[in-house]
Amino acid sequence: MDKKISDALNAKQANYIFPFLWVRGEPKERIAEEILAIKNSGISEFCVECRPYEQFCQDEWWDYFGFILSYAKKSNMRVWLLDDRHFPTGFANGCLAKPENAHLRKLQIRNMQTTVAGPVNKAKILIENRIDTKTEAVIRILAYKQIDSEELLDAKSCIDLTDKLYDGAVYWDIPDGVWRVCTVIRTNRINCDIPTYIYMLDSYIDMLNPASCHKMIEEIYQPHYEHFGEYFGNTFRGFFSDEPAFLNRAGTSLDTLGIMYDTYPWRDDLPDLLSKESGLSVAEIYCLLPALWEDFGNDSAAIRYSYMNVITKLYRDNFSNALGDWCRAHHVMYIGHVIEDSNAHMRLSHGCGHYFRALEGQDMAGIDIVLGEFIPGVTDCVHRTRIADQGYTDTAFFRYTLPKLAASHARLQPLKQDRAMCELFGAFGWAEGLPYMKQMADFMLASGINHFVPHAFSAKEDDPDCPPHFYNGGRNPQYPLFKRLAEYMNRTSHILFGGRHIVSAAVYYNADGEWCGGKNQLFQYVAKQLTQNLIDFDIVPFDILKESAQVTDSKLVIQEETFGALVVSESEILPFDLLFLLAELAKKGLPVIFTESLPSQSAEKRDISELLQYFTAVPTQELAQYLRGLGIYDISVKQGDASHLRFHHIIRESSSVYMFSNEDAAHDLNVTLTLPDKGDYLVYDAWSNRCFCDSSPNGDLPLHIEKGNALIIAFGDDFPNGILQYSQSYQRIPVDMRFDIALRDAKSSEFVPLAHDSACFDITAPDKVPHFNGEILYRTNFTAIPGYTVLDLGDVGETACVVLNGKEIGCRINPPYRFDLSEALSDGENQLEISVIANNAHALRDLLSGYSWLPPSGIIGGISLLKYL
Numbered sequence: 001m002d003k004k005i006s007d008a009l010n011a012k013q014a015n016y017i018f019p020f021l022w023v024r025g026e027p028k029e030r031i032a033e034e035i036l037a038i039k040n041s042g043i044s045e046f047c048v049e050c051r052p053y054e055q056f057c058q059d060e061w062w063d064y065f066g067f068i069l070s071y072a073k074k075s076n077m078r079v080w081l082l083d084d085r086h087f088p089t090g091f092a093n094g095c096l097a098k099p100e101n102a103h104l105r106k107l108q109i110r111n112m113q114t115t116v117a118g119p120v121n122k123a124k125i126l127i128e129n130r131i132d133t134k135t136e137a138v139i140r141i142l143a144y145k146q147i148d149s150e151e152l153l154d155a156k157s158c159i160d161l162t163d164k165l166y167d168g169a170v171y172w173d174i175p176d177g178v179w180r181v182c183t184v185i186r187t188n189r190i191n192c193d194i195p196t197y198i199y200m201l202d203s204y205i206d207m208l209n210p211a212s213c214h215k216m217i218e219e220i221y222q223p224h225y226e227h228f229g230e231y232f233g234n235t236f237r238g239f240f241s242d243e244p245a246f247l248n249r250a251g252t253s254l255d256t257l258g259i260m261y262d263t264y265p266w267r268d269d270l271p272d273l274l275s276k277e278s279g280l281s282v283a284e285i286y287c288l289l290p291a292l293w294e295d296f297g298n299d300s301a302a303i304r305y306s307y308m309n310v311i312t313k314l315y316r317d318n319f320s321n322a323l324g325d326w327c328r329a330h331h332v333m334y335i336g337h338v339i340e341d342s343n344a345h346m347r348l349s350h351g352c353g354h355y356f357r358a359l360e361g362q363d364m365a366g367i368d369i370v371l372g373e374f375i376p377g378v379t380d381c382v383h384r385t386r387i388a389d390q391g392y393t394d395t396a397f398f399r400y401t402l403p404k405l406a407a408s409h410a411r412l413q414p415l416k417q418d419r420a421m422c423e424l425f426g427a428f429g430w431a432e433g434l435p436y437m438k439q440m441a442d443f444m445l446a447s448g449i450n451h452f453v454p455h456a457f458s459a460k461e462d463d464p465d466c467p468p469h470f471y472n473g474g475r476n477p478q479y480p481l482f483k484r485l486a487e488y489m490n491r492t493s494h495i496l497f498g499g500r501h502i503v504s505a506a507v508y509y510n511a512d513g514e515w516c517g518g519k520n521q522l523f524q525y526v527a528k529q530l531t532q533n534l535i536d537f538d539i540v541p542f543d544i545l546k547e548s549a550q551v552t553d554s555k556l557v558i559q560e561e562t563f564g565a566l567v568v569s570e571s572e573i574l575p576f577d578l579l580f581l582l583a584e585l586a587k588k589g590l591p592v593i594f595t596e597s598l599p600s601q602s603a604e605k606r607d608i609s610e611l612l613q614y615f616t617a618v619p620t621q622e623l624a625q626y627l628r629g630l631g632i633y634d635i636s637v638k639q640g641d642a643s644h645l646r647f648h649h650i651i652r653e654s655s656s657v658y659m660f661s662n663e664d665a666a667h668d669l670n671v672t673l674t675l676p677d678k679g680d681y682l683v684y685d686a687w688s689n690r691c692f693c694d695s696s697p698n699g700d701l702p703l704h705i706e707k708g709n710a711l712i713i714a715f716g717d718d719f720p721n722g723i724l725q726y727s728q729s730y731q732r733i734p735v736d737m738r739f740d741i742a743l744r745d746a747k748s749s750e751f752v753p754l755a756h757d758s759a760c761f762d763i764t765a766p767d768k769v770p771h772f773n774g775e776i777l778y779r780t781n782f783t784a785i786p787g788y789t790v791l792d793l794g795d796v797g798e799t800a801c802v803v804l805n806g807k808e809i810g811c812r813i814n815p816p817y818r819f820d821l822s823e824a825l826s827d828g829e830n831q832l833e834i835s836v837i838a839n840n841a842h843a844l845r846d847l848l849s850g851y852s853w854l855p856p857s858g859i860i861g862g863i864s865l866l867k868y869l
Contacts, residue, residue: 001717002655004495005684009691013494017486018045018080018237019470020426020456022463024053025060028067030473034459035068037471039075041483042490046072047080047240047453056085057093057220062227069228073235080237080335083220083323088243088350089336090205090319092215097203104212105188106204108248108263109139111293114181115146118174125181128168132187138162139184140286141170144294146178153180155299158287182290186266204247205319208267208311213318217326225330233331238363240453241336244319244352246311251349253342256514257304260293264348265311278306279604301516301573301603308515312354316361324361324415335421337366340402341373341387342394343522346511354511355405356413356541364451365409365416368423369440370466372851373398376439376708377665379644380532385851399443399663400528401539404507407448408538411501412548412558418498419451426455427466429848430841433798433855434478434485434813435708439665441489442710446646446661450497452489467846477746477774477837481799481813484687492686495712496659499652501538504632505530506556506563509541510571516603518572525620526569526595532643533624535633538563542578545585554589564632565591567623576602579611586614591630595620638700640671645705656715662705669705677715683726684712688810692726693719704728706816729869733788737832737863739778746774746843760863762797762856764842773843776858778834784825787867793817794862796836797855803833818866834859 007013021034038046048068055061065081072079084091096105112130116123127138141164145157161181164170170181188202206212221239225232248263249255255262271285278285280302288296288303327334338344338358344351345358352358359365372385373393384391403422410420422444425437441452455466461473470482507527513520523539530537538561540549548558556563566585568574571594579602586592594617602608618626627633634649644664650657656677662669678699683692705711741758742751754769764770791809793800794817801811807824821830838857841849 016493019454238333253344255349316357320361364419365406403447421451431849499650513571516573521570523569551588570596661710788865790866795860
């Protein structure tokens, strides 16, 4: 038997969960209670979320955090720390707000335009009335001829007017035609209309300045080591950076280059760095600087690509690598995530410019999913949530791309050691009950995520900030079953963590295509196409391709990952170095496939015609079929509809382990798959922690997975003695049960009778108890039917625990609500007690819950007894 499955069966799995614990200065007794609630959930680590703790890194904090560390050590638990006083990481405990650190604040550039028409001799163009002369300085004043009636500017027509600036105005003999005068200004102005954000952005570290980034270490990391060095590497595990970014403006995930009045990160030697990166002269760089905002057609590509390339490498070196190196030198880990939403991971504003570079220094690859970005059952369309991008959430990104960013980075960068982390559950509202959480966990696990930061335990009772809160001072009725979910996630993570991932294709991390401009396709649509057609992939960036990729037997090899093809999303313009590298890989036999069409030019306008012959263009909708035609796939569908099936496949020693997840929240999945493995296999149910056996002589696997559930299949090992045969067939007999029903509100300790000898009904129906929040107790007697030993409760809202004849049978937090009664079932009459916990949002009607829906409450109907065949 696979050792990891054996560990799980014997409750020896490791811990892969460390939830946030929000602290704001509550009494230590209250903090201790919340830590104990975490431990009682079967979790041995937690991450202290210290915002907003205004005394952070002051005397009160050292005493407070010292207590937390001491209590955790006594409790045999380990602690992480979110690494700043305010969200997001990069505030550096407010030190940049101090006048003595003003020189370390962000520098930026902005652009202002004036359109003029010539010919006009001795024209005068006012400049100073649009500049703050005390804090801003003109870098260049450049004029470009406007092409026809379009916004397009002609880069070749550039006239440098900088030396014609006198007394706040430009004096110029305007030539014939329409011209746009672009003034590039060095500034510390914050492009934001929100006062609270202006203060935050003004005092935020400068990712382009190593001395500014080092303030994170000076103000936060080093003081914690000086106070608590004895805990480093044992009780204290490390620091968690939460959504650091460039923060050149308080914008949205849609903020690419080319926004006319945006501000962009700057440092005074950037023209020299851009020149070195691009091969252009410094004079040419200055001439093209306005292309960061203005449309120069294909002439925009070189400067935009070089700019993003340079600043994202500076972010990597100055921030991510610097913090990570410091942590590892002090025997702790550095983890966290950036804002990835809707491709912010490769853009500016609250993005980091390049996901892989931003996380290069971290010991885990990280993402988060919050604010309704995942909705069970919504798998193939956009939906609305309370996020910054006009509430627009595209499943192509959040379902099919986001988790693969972290899973891919964890496997492809040795530092990560396969550790892929997701912060999840936070800010979905109280409507996100345990069934919702279970489906989200399965989705992440089947996507390759294996470490989790649940959001959140909060020491503030009835905390209105970003619910749900798992304990809520003991007043969350679903808290006792949160332990079952945590145990399930730990078991499954343990089994899937480690081993060689079996993957078919590599998808290129095509930030370059967007940076260069022209027609381009977001690679999330490639990810969606492959996932829905059961072709697993990793996302691979240029840096890793360049440094680590080899081609062996016509396959791309990176670390232990082997890919049959490399897929690049459609890009009209790409950098020459990338195209050259792709051609070199293709010459060695690797299929390099572009979706839709091949590139038409390089960013540098170098000739690429000789390179294009090595590539193939395939329509996105035909991509999966094309790859299968080349034999590039792992599993295939022999019968049935598998469009909602997600899988993850690893090989570890002699075991071949698959996780299969049904993402359809409304329908069971029934398919027959053809696998590369055959013979006897183990079926592991991670929820019940039970194993069964079956066999596939020819590699065909009949797979039945109930809606919103998952299974683990393992080939290649001996089975333990006495293991039962796996069966998916059963006979059903409907049972008409009537119950005595009582309610216990979340704030009460006593049950109050509601109905006697009653059929099932929705407890929170409009004419019943629509604001109910708590436990519903059902009691009845029923007569056993010989051979029918499994109770199916049908539809339940929202969790169910069953006691039969005084013996606890089990608990379920999601369908199917089935319980094996055989250990306690008696011939004749039996006493049945069922405890159901309703969704909290029926009573706690928070704002975030309005972006979802609430299930009915209690046992709704469809009760039956089953006999498995």
